[in-house]
Amino acid sequence: MSALVVEALCKSFGGLRAVDDVSFSLGETELLALIGPNGAGKSTCFNMLNGQIQPDVGSIRLYGDEIVGCPPRTVWRMGVGRTFQITATFSSMTVMENVQMALLSHHRRLRALLPFAGGQYRDEAMALLDRVGMASQAGRACGTLAYGDLKRLELAIALANEPRVLLMDEPTAGMAPRERLQLMRLTADIVRDKGVSVLFTEHDMDVVFGHADRILVMNRGRLVAAGSPAEVRANTEVQAIYLGSGALYAPEGAA
Incomplete structure (x- = not known):
């Protein structure tokens, strides 16, 4: 069964x-890239997948369950995590506290135990931070973190609800080249170890062609x-969209 099936969106x-009439599927444990030039419709498509925007028509099924019409919180509770192009963390709180808040929400204890949040789910939070390489910075305020570390923290927060599907919007935006590769290797490891299916948008073609199992290309809404990656790289329409002529990124040593 596909993790996510989108029809005629x-x-x-x-x-x-x-x-405009977008259909695709995301396989289980697949790392699927959605690319296209600015204005292609990628962000609008993403925002419909997690309920931020409702489609005019179309179907979105998560492991067979229709999620069109569900608000973002419901979609999140059904197992869809998300990271954003611009990081969304509480800058005045520590790294640990940010993950704890996500865990409190996941366990439906956010309001009842808010005064005691600092002592809740510390072990789970630390395990998530360790998973993304941020355990040593658990006590730091988010406002002091480098941007690459904020991206790692946001990934830990997105994993707090144990998602079956993870949507990553421009996960490496604003990061240095080495940080980009490290984050995508980490994401690929999580796909393999946790059985999570990932759909991501990205403008860095090195990241896309180096890590995606499959690639979807949008242009003007379609x-x-x-x-x-090999099929998309050789597609003449894709070449024209991105470069006007020539070929997209090819691995080192390729003709």
């Missing part, structure tokens, strides 16, 4: 068709190509 804003 459409969304318009006034006279602009931002997403899905124009889908396939393995």
Whole structure:
């Protein structure tokens, strides 16, 4: 069974068709990239998948369950995690406290135990931080972290609800080249170890072609190509969209 199945998804804003009849599936434990130039409709598509925007028409099924019409909180509780292009953390709180708050929400104890939050789920929070390489910074305030570390923290927060599907919007945006590769290796490890299915958007073609199992390409609201990295790299329409001519990123040593 596919983790996520999207069928005939459409969304318009006034006279602009931002997403136009988009259909695809995300396989179990698959690392699937969604790429396209600015304005292609990627963010609108992403926002529909986790309930932030409701589609005009179409279907989104999570392990067979229809989630169109569900608010983001419900989609999150059903097992869809998300990271954002711009990190969304509490800057005045510590790294540990940010993850604890996500765990309190996951366990539905956020309001009842808010005054005692500092002592709750510390072991679980530390395990998540250790998983993303942030355990040594658990006591630091988020406002003092480097941007790459904030991205790692956001990944730990997204994993707090034990997601079956993880949506990552521009996960390496603003990161140095080495940090980008490290984060995507970490994500690939999580896919393998935790059995999570990942859909991510990304502008860095080295990241996309180096780590994705499959690639979807959007342009002007429509899905124009889908396939393995090799198939998408060789697609003439994709080449025209990105470069006008020539080829997309090829691995070192390739012709």
